[in-house]
Amino acid sequence: MNQAAWVRERERPFVRNAEDWCNQVHQQQNWYLTDFLTPREQYLTTSVAVKNGLVNESFGGYTGCERQRMLLMPDNWYPTAEDFAVDCLQLTAIAGEIAHKDVLGSVLGLGLHRKMVGDIVVDDATAYLFVTHTMGQYIYDHLHQVGRATVSVARPSQIPALPLPNYQPVDISVPSLRLDAVVARACQLSRGKSQETVERGAVTLNFTEASNGDEVQIGDILSVRGFGRIKILEALGTSRRDKLRLRIGVLRSNM
Incomplete structure (x- = not known):
């Protein structure tokens, strides 16, 4: 290979x-x-x-x-x-609401590495936090504050059906796999506007800084500030005009 x-x-x-x-x-x-x-x-x-x-x-x-x-x-x-040694912790705000970024920030503030933390699913005043088993007890003992909210931490006996990211499948045609070309088509921007968006740091590729020259691949996740997420799902071949056809998933932000 x-x-x-x-x-x-x-x-x-x-x-x-x-x-x-x-x-x-x-x-x-x-x-x-x-x-x-x-x-x-x-x-x-x-x-x-x-x-x-x-x-x-x-x-x-x-x-x-x-x-x-x-x-x-x-x-x-x-x-x-x-066998996968994944712990689930239920965080409940005693007063107020909690946000995803606050949960992540508070957990990382305890000294954990990002790779020890899985998904964080937030529903109003409750969040479900998935972590490695080795760190579950530590978080249970030491996490008391999320953002401005005091939280109680519990180990749920059963995990409820959690809402999944609602990616909408969209087929697009692009002249190349360059990141700026994909962002332009997915977000319905001009190529120039797309390049400006990337250059000002408003786009990440797989949760890290992106550049216009990056080429997307299957499984990539692009985050565009003010728009949402774009997941590269599948390559569909080429069009009659020799453009590359991609199936992407679009998850619009609430902003």
Whole structure:
């Protein structure tokens, strides 16, 4: 497999880590459990695992979650949910509402790395927080404040059906896979306006800083300030005018 064809330069350290995980599985003939991975990291890890002849499964705490932990296995060992060591904590504001960014900021303020934290689902004054099992008790003991709200922390005996991100599938045609071209078409902007939006730092690619010259790939998530998210779902080939056809998911923000 030509790594340059599917891996960005900034992603190569992560892919080397994934290669190390696979080597560890082969050497020890035991499975390897990752931290929480973004959708793009899951895609890269799956690609590396398949190349190395391994089986992989993923789970993040509930059906349809975005950030998930992955198990790399020498064969299909049919893991259960417990094998992924994901804890769910229910945060309830004693007064007022809580926001996603406040939950994340408060948890990271306890000294956790982002990779230890999975999805955060907020519904008014309640949030469901998914974390690695090793950090669940620590957060349970030490998290008392989220933003300006005092919160109670509980371990729910049963996780309710949580709302999923409602990405709307949209098919678009673009002259290239350049990020600015995709943003322009998805957000219905001119190419120049799209480039200005990226240049002022209003667009991220897989939760990191983006540039106009970046090329999108399957599994990428673009966040556009004031618009929402764009997920690259599928390549559909080329149009009669030789434009690239993509299926994307659009999740509009509430702004």
